[in-house]
Amino acid sequence: MKFDIEMLLKNDVRIVVSTFVGISFLFIIVAMILGLDFNGTVNTIQRIMFLSAVYAMVVLALNLQWGYAGIFNIGVAGFMLSGVYTMAIITGDPNGLIPGLGLPLPIGIVGGVLVSGLLGLLISIPTLKLKADYLAIVTIGFAEIIRYTANALTFKTFSIAGVEMGTGAGRGIHLPMNPIRGLYYIDPSNMGLGKTIVGEYIFGFFEIVQVQSSVVVSWTYAIVLIFIVGLFYVVTYRIGNSPFGRVLKAIREDELVANALGKNTDIYKMKVFAIGCGLMGLAGILWQGSYGYTNPTTFQPILTFYIFIALIIGGSGSNTGSVIGGVVFASLLFEGPNFVRRVIMHVFKFDKAPNSIIEAMIPISSLDFEPFISYSLANISSLRVVFLGLVLVYIIQNRPDGLLGDRKELAASIDISRRPVTETREGKEA
Amino acid sequence: MSSSKVKRKLSGRKKSAKKYPLKVEKIGKKFGGISAVNNVSFSVEKGSITGLIGPNGAGKSTTFDLITGVTSSDTGVVKFNGEDITRKRPYQIANIGLVRTFQITRELKEMTVMENVMLAPKNQMGEQLSNVLLSKGRKRVESQEEEMLEKAWETLDIFHLDKLANEYAGNLSGGQRKLLEMARVMMMDPSMILLDEPMAGVNPTLKNQIITLIKKLSKKGYTFLLVEHDMDVVMNHCNPIIVMHNGGVILEGTPSEISTNERVIDAYLGGSE
Numbered sequence: 001m002k003f004d005i006e007m008l009l010k011n012d013v014r015i016v017v018s019t020f021v022g023i024s025f026l027f028i029i030v031a032m033i034l035g036l037d038f039n040g041t042v043n044t045i046q047r048i049m050f051l052s053a054v055y056a057m058v059v060l061a062l063n064l065q066w067g068y069a070g071i072f073n074i075g076v077a078g079f080m081l082s083g084v085y086t087m088a089i090i091t092g093d094p095n096g097l098i099p100g101l102g103l104p105l106p107i108g109i110v111g112g113v114l115v116s117g118l119l120g121l122l123i124s125i126p127t128l129k130l131k132a133d134y135l136a137i138v139t140i141g142f143a144e145i146i147r148y149t150a151n152a153l154t155f156k157t158f159s160i161a162g163v164e165m166g167t168g169a170g171r172g173i174h175l176p177m178n179p180i181r182g183l184y185y186i187d188p189s190n191m192g193l194g195k196t197i198v199g200e201y202i203f204g205f206f207e208i209v210q211v212q213s214s215v216v217v218s219w220t221y222a223i224v225l226i227f228i229v230g231l232f233y234v235v236t237y238r239i240g241n242s243p244f245g246r247v248l249k250a251i252r253e254d255e256l257v258a259n260a261l262g263k264n265t266d267i268y269k270m271k272v273f274a275i276g277c278g279l280m281g282l283a284g285i286l287w288q289g290s291y292g293y294t295n296p297t298t299f300q301p302i303l304t305f306y307i308f309i310a311l312i313i314g315g316s317g318s319n320t321g322s323v324i325g326g327v328v329f330a331s332l333l334f335e336g337p338n339f340v341r342r343v344i345m346h347v348f349k350f351d352k353a354p355n356s357i358i359e360a361m362i363p364i365s366s367l368d369f370e371p372f373i374s375y376s377l378a379n380i381s382s383l384r385v386v387f388l389g390l391v392l393v394y395i396i397q398n399r400p401d402g403l404l405g406d407r408k409e410l411a412a413s414i415d416i417s418r419r420p421v422t423e424t425r426e427g428k429e430a
Numbered sequence: 431m432s433s434s435k436v437k438r439k440l441s442g443r444k445k446s447a448k449k450y451p452l453k454v455e456k457i458g459k460k461f462g463g464i465s466a467v468n469n470v471s472f473s474v475e476k477g478s479i480t481g482l483i484g485p486n487g488a489g490k491s492t493t494f495d496l497i498t499g500v501t502s503s504d505t506g507v508v509k510f511n512g513e514d515i516t517r518k519r520p521y522q523i524a525n526i527g528l529v530r531t532f533q534i535t536r537e538l539k540e541m542t543v544m545e546n547v548m549l550a551p552k553n554q555m556g557e558q559l560s561n562v563l564l565s566k567g568r569k570r571v572e573s574q575e576e577e578m579l580e581k582a583w584e585t586l587d588i589f590h591l592d593k594l595a596n597e598y599a600g601n602l603s604g605g606q607r608k609l610l611e612m613a614r615v616m617m618m619d620p621s622m623i624l625l626d627e628p629m630a631g632v633n634p635t636l637k638n639q640i641i642t643l644i645k646k647l648s649k650k651g652y653t654f655l656l657v658e659h660d661m662d663v664v665m666n667h668c669n670p671i672i673v674m675h676n677g678g679v680i681l682e683g684t685p686s687e688i689s690t691n692e693r694v695i696d697a698y699l700g701g702s703e
């Protein structure tokens with residue numbers, strides 16, 4: 001019986017790995033069409049992998065809340081923000097323009113996760129009795145309050161008990177140096193001081209194939225993130241595939257039944273809300289942490305919308321589906337349109353796009369569609385939301401359970417679909 | 431009059447919690463202006479199959495809701511095994527051994543029959559996050575689940591649901607859903623079970639098997655309070671029978687007392703003919 005679960009797991013790992021490989025392959029072809037050199041190709045795939053990993057993490061966290069327990073949290077962006085900002089404030093230079101507490105990065109990361117988790121717990125207490133739609137309103141309101149707070153001049157710098165700190169308001173806040181650089185450089189903040197032994201060797205190796213050291217660093221980070229996606233998966237898989245996960249599912253289906261069957265549903269909801277929000281905070285930290293800087297605009301409500309789309313595509317309720325959804329969303333739906341534009345512009349050698357829709361439209365009267373097409377392509381990222389809306393409508397119409405949603409993933413630590421052959425039975429059959 | 435005689439009289443009236451695990455005292459509930467349950471009192475004897483009958487809208491299901499904490503009562507007290515459970519939450523009441531099924535079945539649609547049944551057992555180690563997350567605890571969770579799984583298959587056998595174990599509960603027929611509800615509460619190892627029209631939509635052969643099962647369990651000491659419209663079932667297998675009408679109890683008695691009582695015939699038997 002254990003054998004079957006391992007088979008399933010292997011199967012799922014295969015699905016995930018082939019998705020990653022397939023997407024990489026696709027982008028290698030795109031890079032070839034664009035005529036990118038090896039460095040450019042490697043860099044492109046790194047960007048895709050990085051964003052895919054980030055989405056996979058947040059989607060897994062959301063799946064725990066929405067997919068399993070049916071908790072309609074549309075304040076995901078807010079919980080990511082709270083994680084990132086807490087980390088930034090904890091680790092910030094006390095003498096910097098926007099002062100921080102100057103504590104080490106690990107404390108910042110743990111602090112960020114805890115604050116996001118605690119905020120989740122805090123708002124769960126008064127709100128989990130609300131129906132899904134009211135909870136949605138509260139969570140998005142909360143996320144916006146956090147974002148406005150981070151944006152508010154009042155908190156640009158402030159002090160608690162005499163300790164100076166701040167959010168940097170609209171101009172954003174510095175984030176600590178990505179520790180991955182420390183692997184390669186003696187002083188991560190000053191590359192001029194030379195490389196570590198690891199740096200010497202690895203950069204040296206990749207120089208031969210003409211991959212720049214900056215690409216090596218970012219690839220290393222992407223690999224670390226993919227590994228952390230694995231950890232997220234293990235955590236969410238263990239939570240979901242257990243009696244605990246069964247109660248979550250029951251809450252999603254009919255909370256009163258779960259309660260009438262002896263489960264203290266409020267506690268379960270609080271726990272899963274806190275854990276989910278903590279994981280969202282961590283995902284936010286790992287995402288923004290590589291940029292060295294973040295600002296409130298990054299955490300607009302649209303981000304939450306993206307994460308929900310990714311979850312719906314992958315299959316709400318399935319952890320494997322969540323990873324697939326995150327990868328497919330980030331690579332094909334989010335980054336995809338930009339590459340489509342680049343490929344078309346490159347292949348058809350369009351002139352520079354016109355500056356306004358008027359300029360784009362006028363030539364159509366003389367049956368010259370090129371300006372219009374190139375104008376549309378140049379603005380493809382603004383069209384992304386329209387495109388996503390269409391994808392969403394298509395999925396809801398044709399595959400409402402998402403890519404992996406129609407699988408039966410049983411919430412148990414063992415395979416509960418097979419009947420164990422009892423000894424007496426075996427005796428009879430033998 | 432000697433004091434011992436008075437005492438005996440009192441204790442005779444004050445039914446002991448050991449013999450009468452469930453005691454409902456003057457409970458009432460109003461919805462808006464309507465009194466759904468009004469000043470209802472009764473006790474259920476241990477090991478009995480007590481019938482609760484009355485025409486539609488009499489207040490039977492609401493009484494179940496008040497007993498099990500699904501709805502909070504406006505007035506009155508409910509005691510189970512001597513403990514006041516009036517203000518307890520449904521999960522607390524279920525965990526002390528008083529469980530119920532719902533008249534309008536509430537199966538967990540997008541969970542399989544087996545998941546529905548495996549949800550029910552009490553004290554599951556795997557409901558603790560630390561056990562679920564850490565490999566050491568997980569081993570114990572797994573072995574406990576193996577045990578529960580065995581019991582779950584046996585229970586599904588009893589209710590003829592074993593072939594449907596991997597079907598989503600939402601795909602079951604009305605009768606099968608009734609059976610699933612019963613199988614689910616049986617997995618909780620309760621001492622008292624409130625069944626709200628469990629036979630509705632269940633085919634006659636299976637109906638007889640369920641009655642046989644209920645009788646067997648009641649002999650073992652399980653207590654049943656049964657709301658049922660099938661008069662053959664009630665009259666042949668329930669004793670005593672409590673009759674409700676317009677939110678109140680109008681009579682409590684043996685099947686023969688009930689079937690010959692004029693008020694009952696007027697309110698219920700007469701009404702349904």
Ligand SMILES: Nc1ncnc2c1ncn2[C@@H]1O[C@H](COP(=O)(O)OP(=O)(O)O)[C@@H](O)[C@H]1O
Nearest residue numbers: 461464466484485486487488489490491492493
């Ligand atoms: N949640 C509710 N809100 C308003 N009225 C209700 C509610 N539940 C039950 N009632 C009313 O209470 C009365 C008793 O209903 P019920 O307990 O379901 O009767 P029974 O189970 O005996 O058929 C009916 O008049 C019903 O309409």
Ligand SMILES: [Mg+2]
Nearest residue numbers: 490491492533
């Ligand atoms: Mg009823």
